[in-house]
Amino acid sequence: MPLSLTRILAQRPRDGSRGLEWNGRGGLPSQTLSMGSTVGEWLPTLVDLPQPMDEGLVIGLESALISRSDKLEPGVAAVWNVLACQEDSEYVPNVRIFLDPHPPCRLCEACASGNHWKCIEVQSRRWHPGWIAREMVVPPWTVRRGVCDLPARATVRSCLYLDPISRIRNGLTNVLKSKPKRVAVCGADLLGILTGFVLERMLPDSIRCLIDPIEARLGLAREAGFHQVASHAEGARLAMEDAPNLVVVTDGEASFSKALDLCAVGGTILLLVRPEGDLQPVGLDKIWQKSLRVMAAVGCSPSDREVAAHWIEDLDVRLGMIPVMELPFEQAALAQGRLDADPTRLAVVLTSG
Numbered sequence: 001m002p003l004s005l006t007r008i009l010a011q012r013p014r015d016g017s018r019g020l021e022w023n024g025r026g027g028l029p030s031q032t033l034s035m036g037s038t039v040g041e042w043l044p045t046l047v048d049l050p051q052p053m054d055e056g057l058v059i060g061l062e063s064a065l066i067s068r069s070d071k072l073e074p075g076v077a078a079v080w081n082v083l084a085c086q087e088d089s090e091y092v093p094n095v096r097i098f099l100d101p102h103p104p105c106r107l108c109e110a111c112a113s114g115n116h117w118k119c120i121e122v123q124s125r126r127w128h129p130g131w132i133a134r135e136m137v138v139p140p141w142t143v144r145r146g147v148c149d150l151p152a153r154a155t156v157r158s159c160l161y162l163d164p165i166s167r168i169r170n171g172l173t174n175v176l177k178s179k180p181k182r183v184a185v186c187g188a189d190l191l192g193i194l195t196g197f198v199l200e201r202m203l204p205d206s207i208r209c210l211i212d213p214i215e216a217r218l219g220l221a222r223e224a225g226f227h228q229v230a231s232h233a234e235g236a237r238l239a240m241e242d243a244p245n246l247v248v249v250t251d252g253e254a255s256f257s258k259a260l261d262l263c264a265v266g267g268t269i270l271l272l273v274r275p276e277g278d279l280q281p282v283g284l285d286k287i288w289q290k291s292l293r294v295m296a297a298v299g300c301s302p303s304d305r306e307v308a309a310h311w312i313e314d315l316d317v318r319l320g321m322i323p324v325m326e327l328p329f330e331q332a333a334l335a336q337g338r339l340d341a342d343p344t345r346l347a348v349v350l351t352s353g
């Protein structure tokens with residue numbers, strides 16, 4: 001169900017007590033396993049679960065995704081279940097949802113112009129306790145703006161990719177006008193592979209090449225819609241028979257300077273992650289000489305999520321082929337170490353047992 005201003009206003013608190021009785025609240029635990037107060041910190045601690053407010057929700061974690069070096073915002077790529085809600089809520093217990101932990105207000109000038117990530121409200125995180133926990137209490141403000149229905153016919157695993165796919169779509173929307181014919185993607189980790197699926201939908205006629213020095217990761221390239229693979233930039237140029245007009249950087253390790261060398265004159269470089277190191281000495285000279293456009297994708301709008309939800313339903317079987325490993329939520333702190341030990345696995349899926 002798409003979120004709209006009408007829906008936000010319709011969900012405002014009403015007079016009277018009709019429907020204020022809670023479903024599911026009686027069976028809630030008084031404590032929950034939280035991962036700490038700082039985003040990205042994985043320190044399992046038992047903490048008290050706050051009382052839900054009227055018009056709020058209590059949700060339980062079904063699954064969450066951790067990518068290598070936390071290229072995704074940790075805790076956002078997650079699937080939740082409604083555990084308790086009031087009788088007149090739009091939700092019922094056991095419904096599977098996506099929750100934006102820091103949703104935009106959808107009313108301010110930035111939101112109205114489609115630049116939701118510039119909304120001042122985006123900075124504030126409105127749920128409790130901590131930044132990710134097995135059970136979460138969501139206040140009404142966030143329920144009205146940040147909850148998104150997940151596609152019913154897709155698996156939980158595919159639903160975990162909703163947020164990264166939405167962000168990739170948002171980034172690529174801004175470069176579509178130049179109709180790039182040849183596209184190179186630097187990095188065959190999770191973001192690179194997901195970019196392949198999105199490119200196939202948004203630029204179906206382009207020639208697409210995936211570049212990664214770890215050749216074992218390139219095996220999934222054809223399944224993700226790439227025509228060519230290469231272990232280095234020169235290989236990509238040869239495989240595509242010309243320099244790419246669009247280079248998408250999905251990992252930090254030296255990929256930005258690789259992209260500057262590889263990109264055709266007048267082309268575009270799209271940064272899906274912030275490249276590591278000091279960028280100024282490497283970048284400006286080549287950007288000037290080759291008249292390049294460098295763009296960064298920093299967020300997505302609610303409409304990106306709606307489109308991504310449809311794509312996930314269609315791509316369900318193919319997304320299931322992405323090699324991941326599973327860990328119980330309590331062992332989340334081990335995830336980065338496990339990923340470092342096995343470069344062919346693209347992410348850790350946390351399950352809430």
Ligand SMILES: [Zn+2]
Binds near residue numbers: 105109111
């Ligand atoms: Zn706003």
